[in-house]
Amino acid sequence: MSKHARLETVVDMTDSIPCAPLILPKLQRLLHGSHVTTQQLQSIIELDPGLATSVLRMANSAYFARNQKCESISNAILRLGTTALSRLAVTSQAGNWLNQPVKGYGWEPGDLCRHSLCVAVAAEFLSTSSGLADPGVAYTAGLIHDVGKLALAYANSDGLAEVEKLVPSPYPIWEHAENAVLGYCSADVSKKLLQRWGLPTALIEVATSYLHPSRGDSQNLPLVIIVHAAKSIATELGYGVGIDGFYFEVDEAALSHLNFTEEALQACMPAIVERMDSLVTPDGVINALS
Amino acid sequence: MPDPSITSQSFTSQKQGLVVGVADMVVSTDPDEVLVTYALGSCLGITLHDPTKCIGGLLHLMLPDSQLHSRTTVRPAMFLDTGLPLLLKTMLDAGADEGALRCKVFGGAQLLSADQFFRIGAQNVEACYKLTAALSLRVLVWEVSGRVNRTIRMSNRTGEVRVRVPARPEFIR
Numbered sequence: 001m002s003k004h005a006r007l008e009t010v011v012d013m014t015d016s017i018p019c020a021p022l023i024l025p026k027l028q029r030l031l032h033g034s035h036v037t038t039q040q041l042q043s044i045i046e047l048d049p050g051l052a053t054s055v056l057r058m059a060n061s062a063y064f065a066r067n068q069k070c071e072s073i074s075n076a077i078l079r080l081g082t083t084a085l086s087r088l089a090v091t092s093q094a095g096n097w098l099n100q101p102v103k104g105y106g107w108e109p110g111d112l113c114r115h116s117l118c119v120a121v122a123a124e125f126l127s128t129s130s131g132l133a134d135p136g137v138a139y140t141a142g143l144i145h146d147v148g149k150l151a152l153a154y155a156n157s158d159g160l161a162e163v164e165k166l167v168p169s170p171y172p173i174w175e176h177a178e179n180a181v182l183g184y185c186s187a188d189v190s191k192k193l194l195q196r197w198g199l200p201t202a203l204i205e206v207a208t209s210y211l212h213p214s215r216g217d218s219q220n221l222p223l224v225i226i227v228h229a230a231k232s233i234a235t236e237l238g239y240g241v242g243i244d245g246f247y248f249e250v251d252e253a254a255l256s257h258l259n260f261t262e263e264a265l266q267a268c269m270p271a272i273v274e275r276m277d278s279l280v281t282p283d284g285v286i287n288a289l290s
Numbered sequence: 291m292p293d294p295s296i297t298s299q300s301f302t303s304q305k306q307g308l309v310v311g312v313a314d315m316v317v318s319t320d321p322d323e324v325l326v327t328y329a330l331g332s333c334l335g336i337t338l339h340d341p342t343k344c345i346g347g348l349l350h351l352m353l354p355d356s357q358l359h360s361r362t363t364v365r366p367a368m369f370l371d372t373g374l375p376l377l378l379k380t381m382l383d384a385g386a387d388e389g390a391l392r393c394k395v396f397g398g399a400q401l402l403s404a405d406q407f408f409r410i411g412a413q414n415v416e417a418c419y420k421l422t423a424a425l426s427l428r429v430l431v432w433e434v435s436g437r438v439n440r441t442i443r444m445s446n447r448t449g450e451v452r453v454r455v456p457a458r459p460e461f462i463r
Contacts, residue, residue: 105456105457106455106456106457106458107456108456164457168437172402173402232401232407232408233408235331235332235401236331236332236333236401236408236410236411237312237331237332237333237352238312238328238329238330238331238332238333238397238399238439239329239331240329241329241331241439241456242439242456242457243438243455243456243457245437245439246399246400246401246402246436246437246438246439247402247437248401248402249401249402250401250402250407250408252405252406252407255407256406260407262406262407262408262409263358265407265408266353266358266359266410267358267359269352269353270313270352270353270359270365270368273312273313273352273368276312277311277312281309281311282309282310282311282312282314282327282328283306283309283326283328284328284329
């Protein structure tokens with residue numbers, strides 16, 4: 001049996017995902033202003049995987065969910081209203097994950113945020129251009145696709161240090177080394193966390209299967225493949241890519257399944273970079289946080 | 291000594307140096323300047339340096355061939371075939387001697403098992419070998435390929451480039 005934290009322990013330890021500390025003052029100012037719009041709130045929340053996860057989680061809780069799951073951030077904001085959002089922001093402020101150095105994936109501060117943002121932007125772009133998935137859902141799925149990595153880095157960094165030693169030899173794929181050392185991988189953590197939080201099936205399937213879409217039997221296969229393609233693009237562009245990033249296998253069968261081609265995906269990249277330029281400065285600062 | 295001058299589409303000057311974004315470039319004649327670009331991924335970071343005049347330039351390009359992307363907004367630094375000639379011209383316009391120029395190439399990381407898709411790193415490196423030869427550039431360093439995300443900082447005084455990759459000690463090339 002592994003001496004490292006079990007999957008259930010990791011999930012228990014990371015039951016709440018706090019957002020980046022810098023995002024909260026701006027969100028608080030908006031929430032306490034007299035004329036806040038849903039669009040203004042959305043523009044802030046969409047920049048942070050931790051806060052987006054918290055908002056979705058609350059919108060899908062028993063109290064707010066009614067009979068319908070909430071898949072996009074804009075719908076979640078409408079469902080919650082400013083009072084609940086304000087409460088959530090205060091609660092999130094207590095969290096301090098991202099104030100601490102996060103070990104395990106070689107991340108610099110803010111790397112996960114930048115990477116997740118790029119995956120979200122690319123997923124939204126591919127959904128819009130292909131018409132194969134809802135762009136708002138694709139953006140949200142991209143933003144929270146690696147929430148399990150954040151949890152693992154926080155709760156089991158010692159285990160990840162051992163994982164690192166086994167990549168690329170004997171394990172050329174990071175996920176396989178995680179399974180060998182820990183007995184589970186970051187996608188398993190994502191699945192458990194998102195299930196526990198009652199998030200919609202589509203978002204859970206993406207976080208669970210985006211690494212190799214063609215191996216699963218997802219009901220939301222186009223969405224999962226789009227996030228896989230978006231993940232590959234974001235990795236190629238380098239935004240927030242840690243030590244594990246390039247030890248990720250491209251699922252070419254899945255990309256071909258949606259008739260994506262190398263040329264078409266490359267052609268998307270300039271537009272994705274233009275969009276990222278509006279969100280992140282050249283030195284990596286997320287614009288809305290400054 | 292020439293007046294410090296800077297040419298760039300967009301940059302952020304901070305204590306850590308002139309920061310070059312994706313698909314952008316900068317040239318500086320200030321010997322005390324440091325030129326920086328973050329997280330190259332499969333992109334290439336190409337430095338040109340004139341050691342006698344302490345003039346340096348840095349290009350962060352994304353893709354090899356602008357001809358395949360004719361519909362996109364014109365942004366020469368996005369592509370190798372338009373960005374590198376522009377960097378060279380800007381260096382010469384800033385007073386660098388062509389014969390003294392030293393070139394270093396970084397980045398071009400490659401995803402696993404990418405036979406048909408996402409071979410951008412390899413394509414960038416291959417095209418860069420050809421173009422630097424065609425331009426008769428003297429390339430001293432090829433710190434390329436592999437599966438690492440590189441951040442680079444060039445000292446305009448020495449031309450030395452500090453390379454940082456996740457979870458590893460920084461090194462100089």
